[in-house]
Amino acid sequence: MILAxxxxxxxxxxLLGLARAIPVDEITIIGNTGDDIELLxxxxxxxxxxxxxxxxxxxxxxxxxxxxxDTFSCLDCLVKFGGPSWFKLGDQDxxxxxxxxxxxxxxxxxxxxxxxxxxxxxxxxxxxxMTESYTPTFVSTNQGVLHxxxxxxxxxxxxxxxxxxxxxxxxxxxxxxxxEAIEQAETIVICPxxxxxxxxxxxxxxxxxxxxxxxxxxxxxVTPIIKGRAVKGxxxxxxxxxxxxxxxxxxxxxxxDFIDVxxxxxxxxxxxxxxxxxxxxxxxxxxxxxxxADKERLAHLVLQAI
Amino acid sequence: MILAxxxxxxxxxxLLGLARAIPVDEITIIGNTGDDIELLxxxxxxxxxxxxxxxxxxxxxxxxxxxxxDTFSCLDCLVKFGGPSWFKLGDQDxxxxxxxxxxxxxxxxxxxxxxxxxxxxxxxxxxxxMTESYTPTFVSTNQGVLHxxxxxxxxxxxxxxxxxxxxxxxxxxxxxxxxEAIEQAETIVICPxxxxxxxxxxxxxxxxxxxxxxxxxxxxxVTPIIKGRAVKGxxxxxxxxxxxxxxxxxxxxxxxDFIDVxxxxxxxxxxxxxxxxxxxxxxxxxxxxxxxADKERLAHLVLQAI
Numbered sequence: 001m002i003l004a005x006x007x008x009x010x011x012x013x014x015l016l017g018l019a020r021a022i023p024v025d026e027i028t029i030i031g032n033t034g035d036d037i038e039l040l041x042x043x044x045x046x047x048x049x050x051x052x053x054x055x056x057x058x059x060x061x062x063x064x065x066x067x068x069x070d071t072f073s074c075l076d077c078l079v080k081f082g083g084p085s086w087f088k089l090g091d092q093d094x095x096x097x098x099x100x101x102x103x104x105x106x107x108x109x110x111x112x113x114x115x116x117x118x119x120x121x122x123x124x125x126x127x128x129x130m131t132e133s134y135t136p137t138f139v140s141t142n143q144g145v146l147h148x149x150x151x152x153x154x155x156x157x158x159x160x161x162x163x164x165x166x167x168x169x170x171x172x173x174x175x176x177x178x179x180e181a182i183e184q185a186e187t188i189v190i191c192p193x194x195x196x197x198x199x200x201x202x203x204x205x206x207x208x209x210x211x212x213x214x215x216x217x218x219x220x221x222v223t224p225i226i227k228g229r230a231v232k233g234x235x236x237x238x239x240x241x242x243x244x245x246x247x248x249x250x251x252x253x254x255x256x257d258f259i260d261v262x263x264x265x266x267x268x269x270x271x272x273x274x275x276x277x278x279x280x281x282x283x284x285x286x287x288x289x290x291x292x293a294d295k296e297r298l299a300h301l302v303l304q305a306i
Numbered sequence: 307m308i309l310a311x312x313x314x315x316x317x318x319x320x321l322l323g324l325a326r327a328i329p330v331d332e333i334t335i336i337g338n339t340g341d342d343i344e345l346l347x348x349x350x351x352x353x354x355x356x357x358x359x360x361x362x363x364x365x366x367x368x369x370x371x372x373x374x375x376d377t378f379s380c381l382d383c384l385v386k387f388g389g390p391s392w393f394k395l396g397d398q399d400x401x402x403x404x405x406x407x408x409x410x411x412x413x414x415x416x417x418x419x420x421x422x423x424x425x426x427x428x429x430x431x432x433x434x435x436m437t438e439s440y441t442p443t444f445v446s447t448n449q450g451v452l453h454x455x456x457x458x459x460x461x462x463x464x465x466x467x468x469x470x471x472x473x474x475x476x477x478x479x480x481x482x483x484x485x486e487a488i489e490q491a492e493t494i495v496i497c498p499x500x501x502x503x504x505x506x507x508x509x510x511x512x513x514x515x516x517x518x519x520x521x522x523x524x525x526x527x528v529t530p531i532i533k534g535r536a537v538k539g540x541x542x543x544x545x546x547x548x549x550x551x552x553x554x555x556x557x558x559x560x561x562x563d564f565i566d567v568x569x570x571x572x573x574x575x576x577x578x579x580x581x582x583x584x585x586x587x588x589x590x591x592x593x594x595x596x597x598x599a600d601k602e603r604l605a606h607l608v609l610q611a612i
Contacts, residue, residue, distance in 0.1 A: 041347070071377065073377055073379070080426055091377065091379035094400070098348075101346075
């Protein structure tokens with residue numbers, strides 16, 4: 001059994017490779033819900049949706065999120081009413097949020113709802129939210145405290161970042177099945193997702209990091225940073241704003257207590273020694289995943305780390 | 307000042323005529339909310355929306371409800387999740403329900419929300435919900451107790467009807483401004499809407515019927531029944547199922563305590579004497595409103611009843 005911890009776009013790319021490399025029913029995914037937002041009374045889980053849409057071929061390939069060929073008729077009307085225009089709710093995507101919110105209001109758990117939505121869309125691996133609680137990520141910036149989505153989407157990650165907080169997270173519990181999945185996994189893959197806002201929230205759920213530390217399985221992290229730059233998203237800017245050296249080593253260091261292997265990009269070969277000095281085995285490869293073949297090749301390499 | 311009590315499609319037709327006959331800012335409408343439904347966590351107010359869409363030229367002219375040229379992408383996805391397919395939620399229409407629900411959840415009153423939505427869409431007369439409480443209409447039928455929309459839309463009004471109940475209505479109050487509007491109106495028009503499920507719920511709000519009885523203005527009702535048939539909708543079937551004679555007189559009788567004038571279709575001239583015997587003045591005319599000119603002509607006639 002393979003367990004993967006994943007955020008949105010970057011994580012979903014490797015998941016797509018894993019799903020081609022091994023039977024999908026052997027894959028469990030713990031998805032980040034720290035980027036969840038409540039908007040217009042709807043509970044929106046961007047990372048869970050990106051994973052589901054990507055693995056079921058429903059994703060918009062141009063953006064990496066949202067639904068392929070979606071329309072925005074509802075949003076256009078909402079904006080006329082005075083609603084927010086910055087969060088791009090497509091008409092098809094909206095169905096996911098409406099259905100989720102409706103089931104949650106009826107008392108169905110987020111785990112159950114996530115499974116039901118994923119199942120309806122044809123996802124055949126197991127997708128678990130990290131927690132069933134609402135633990136939104138807020139960022140302190142030079143423009144004040146913002147919800148993560150306001151920072152990422154509305155402000156295009158431009159404000160200078162001072163601090164990241166996962167609201168409510170100390171009081172929350174891992175979703176049912178999460179700890180067991182960590183305990184039972186032969187290989188645990190930390191996807192090349194943002195360490196602060198994708199993997200960070202998962203690690204901050206009480207019990208998850210310690211379960212990873214106890215894990216008998218091999219824990220392999222794939223770098224989201226190549227040559228000091230993030231493949232996509234604000235990971236590099238966040239490292240910089242938060243005062244970390246702008247290298248893949250900083251990510252390896254954030255995970256050093258619980259990972260066994262770090263998959264480093266071959267362009268960063270010069271960092272190998274300093275990461276090995278953290279007691280971590282290093283695998284060097286091309287970690288860029290442009291094509292489906294790239295994703296599958298990287299997935300195979302991760303699996304061969306065992 | 308003109309006050310109109312209205313349900314959905316039939317009522318909106320006459321309202322359209324009124325809005326052409328006199329300055330729109332002299333018109334106040336009390337809209338039925340007895341047909342409201344909570345679906346997928348959304349508060350849907352079909353009659354308020356039909357009035358707003360019709361008067362702002364946004365309505366789908368083929369159905370008389372919903373938005374012109376609307377699409378159904380969200381609904382198609384909801385149905386795949388297992389959601390109900392019988393209530394036709396268009397993508398644009400959905401924005402109205404989402405915005406309303408979101409404002410209500412934030413504590414905005416239904417009166418305020420209705421005004422805001424109507425204003426955004428360009429409605430220039432005053433539209434008041436009959437009450438701010440949720441007082442859904444339920445019908446007892448040979449297929450059990452159904453929400454009015456289940457009966458009307460899902461079951462196409464086919465089940466035999468035994469009884470109509472307006473849930474919660476005894477405990478509710480008229481929305482702010484409703485009683486004042488009745489007290490101040492020079493003419494009060496009871497639109498040609500269904501007497502049981504459109505006008506009936508309005509009349510059952512505590513205080514409204516007695517305010518109509520006290521009213522100094524002229525109260526004019528327009529028949530929704532011509533030659534024993536409803537122009538649209540199940541009014542005739544309801545009269546029959548509930549044991550009323552299948553004529554316009556039955557409607558006049560339901561309103562006889564508070565109306566001064568009944569506008570009867572000229573095809574029903576034979577009913578004139580029995581309606582006059584109820585102490586009601588009768589105006590005979592062609593009450594069918596196929597064209598905009600028909601609507602305006604009928605509106606002028608109603609206004610000339612003074």
